[in-house]
Amino acid sequence: MKIIQSVTEMSQIMQDLRRKDQSIGFVPTMGALHEGHLALVRKSLLENDVTVVSIFVNPLQFNNPEDFLKYPKMPEKDRLMLEQEGCDVLFTPVKDEIFPPDYNQRFQLGFWDTVMEGAFRPGHFQGVARVVYRLFEIVHPHKAYFGLKDYQQFIIISKVVAPYFKDLKISGLETVREKSGLALSSRNLRLTPIQYEQASHVPELLKIAAGMLGKKNLQEIRDWFQAELSKYNELRPEYLEFAHADTLQPFVEGDAPSNYRIFVSFYAGDVRLIDNMAVQ
Numbered sequence: 001m002k003i004i005q006s007v008t009e010m011s012q013i014m015q016d017l018r019r020k021d022q023s024i025g026f027v028p029t030m031g032a033l034h035e036g037h038l039a040l041v042r043k044s045l046l047e048n049d050v051t052v053v054s055i056f057v058n059p060l061q062f063n064n065p066e067d068f069l070k071y072p073k074m075p076e077k078d079r080l081m082l083e084q085e086g087c088d089v090l091f092t093p094v095k096d097e098i099f100p101p102d103y104n105q106r107f108q109l110g111f112w113d114t115v116m117e118g119a120f121r122p123g124h125f126q127g128v129a130r131v132v133y134r135l136f137e138i139v140h141p142h143k144a145y146f147g148l149k150d151y152q153q154f155i156i157i158s159k160v161v162a163p164y165f166k167d168l169k170i171s172g173l174e175t176v177r178e179k180s181g182l183a184l185s186s187r188n189l190r191l192t193p194i195q196y197e198q199a200s201h202v203p204e205l206l207k208i209a210a211g212m213l214g215k216k217n218l219q220e221i222r223d224w225f226q227a228e229l230s231k232y233n234e235l236r237p238e239y240l241e242f243a244h245a246d247t248l249q250p251f252v253e254g255d256a257p258s259n260y261r262i263f264v265s266f267y268a269g270d271v272r273l274i275d276n277m278a279v280q
């Protein structure tokens with residue numbers, strides 16, 4: 001596996017590969033890799049000649065400075081995991097090269113930045129869009145792989161960032177979960193055993209809440225969810241929303257509940273976690 005830090009070198013290698021008609025699959029990450037990330041890597045390995053993984057903890061997408069400082073970092077373990085999978089190129093750029101002082105690209109994120117994560121994390125998606133655009137510009141992949149765990153991010157990248165790149169296809173892959181149902185997340189590493197155990201109950205509650213759509217009104221569903229979470233002393237819900245899978249428009253009472261997803265964000269101790277799933 002090649003490990004590259006320099007943006008110039010990376011661009012050069014990617015251009016050479018394209019010239020040789022090699023297809024490039026790309027998985028952008030912030031490291032502290034787990035099976036969720038590896039599922040994306042494996043898919044890329046199956047579908048492309050060359051797979052590139054980037055690890056860059058993007059300061060622009062952290063609206064909470066403490067969350068940025070405490071974000072888990074384990075570069076050596078990440079490198080070994082990627083090597084074992086057969087990843088071809090690991091790109092580990094530094095901040096000054098990703099965001100040079102004259103880089104001022106901004107995106108019109110519109111409605112998608114006003115709901116759920118957009119509403120609770122001001123500036124987050126602008127930071128995500130800016131870093132993903134920059135990475136696409138450098139890697140210039142044919143296909144890029146994202147997890148549906150970050151569903152709103154997937155929508156924003158597909159609809160706002162990817163269209164700048166003509167022959168780029170975006171793939172969204174299902175959330176990889178623990179046996180308990182808890183969605184894998186690098187932030188789970190920050191949970192105490194008790195917080196971890198308590199957080200593991202949330203996906204089941206989410207599934208039950210999803211099943212209530214169309215049968216109970218939104219307030220009743222939210223009240224029930226809040227009451228269930230309050231049984232766990234470390235958990236605190238932030239939002240519970242039902243939004244359309246394509247448009248992210250909130251569910252309106254009386255709509256037919258088809259093609260909706262349920263979205264949650266909650267705290268376990270001081271660790272903020274998100275999850276979402278399709279309403280069956």
Ligand code: AMP
Binds near residue numbers: 039149176
């Ligand atoms: P991150 O390192 O958290 O920025 O995530 C990098 C990519 O991995 C993003 O596209 C995430 O949506 C995806 N990802 C993170 N957790 C999971 C998971 N549990 N299942 C599937 N994809 C995931």
